[in-house]
Amino acid sequence: MTGKVIAAELKRRGFKLTPQRRAIIEVISHSQEHLTPADIYAKLKSKHSGIGLVTVYRALDVLERSGMLCEVHIGDGCRSYLKRPGGHHHHLVCKGCGKVVDFSDCELDDLEQRVTKETGFRIDRHLLEFLGRCPQCQAGRREKS
Amino acid sequence: MTGKVIAAELKRRGFKLTPQRRAIIEVISHSQEHLTPADIYAKLKSKHSGIGLVTVYRALDVLERSGMLCEVHIGDGCRSYLKRPGGHHHHLVCKGCGKVVDFSDCELDDLEQRVTKETGFRIDRHLLEFLGRCPQCQAGRREKS
DNA sequence: TAATAGATGAAAATCATTTTCAATTAGGCT
DNA sequence: AGCCTAATTGAAAATGATTTTCATCTATTA
Ligand SMILES: [Mn+2]
Ligand SMILES: [Mn+2]
Ligand SMILES: [Zn+2]
Ligand SMILES: [Zn+2]
16 A cells, blocks of 8 residues: 555565556556556656656556556456455446446355355365446446546 | 257348358357367367368357357366257366366345445446366366367 | 357457567766 | 766567467367
């Protein structure tokens, strides 16, 4: 969450906290929306230095593996969208405007146990996303930003 | 499911039932695994005529939109994998060998209602996938086919 | 059988993501 | 403060998946 925590976590994993990574974290943590690598690249190019799109990809990879980002799967053609941190939670995505709301308490334990019993699989994690329309999009028409 | 049903459904939507589409349906409905467009293309090229990869993509699009296929989202880099039909259900994916098992009765209604109440969203559908290891992969080591 | 909307396939175009590689730098250590 | 080195960066090229184009073909209906 805070810069301190992020810096510590990166260091713990042997990663360095570069200006580029700072900038990327900055952009993501200040955005309410989920951003594609290209989105982030665009936002950075306007203000920040001549950062490379490659670096964005690499930073996102590092940050994602360090548990500081989450991905949004549903949507157009299944690109990996990104969003800011948090504990275990899931996404509620608006089909109209693309807004993403987090929710937690997924309460899937019972279901996981049942499926485990039925299939013999050991379940490590789950992907759960709801797709619908936000209040604004239900009312007036709002286009995807 | 049956050829009749598929033909009828395609017709109902103004699509034609071509030999190529027959062949693709055939391949998918006889496979236990989820297949990429490239997989399907490969299987078809060996036996069937000189079908084009483009046609596979187009057929998959048509069949998916007609509700005859499902996609697998989790996995490597979030490509859209495909699998055979069924009613409303979800996927349990093995991280080891890639095997996909369907399960139903997701029982998400309560959760959906709670989230609806909390957020005001109208929820249309959900994406739920479990990721883990199948019995075989838990025992001996099995590589991704 | 003729008419036609829909379908096909090869090639080119797009688009996202990864790899390569030489140059730069953050962070640890004197 | 200065050095060392592994990590990082960025440009360009490579890769790979998916889509578009367009001329040709065909399944289906009348
Ligand atoms: Mn989130
Ligand atoms: Mn399925
Ligand atoms: Zn909305
Ligand atoms: Zn397995």
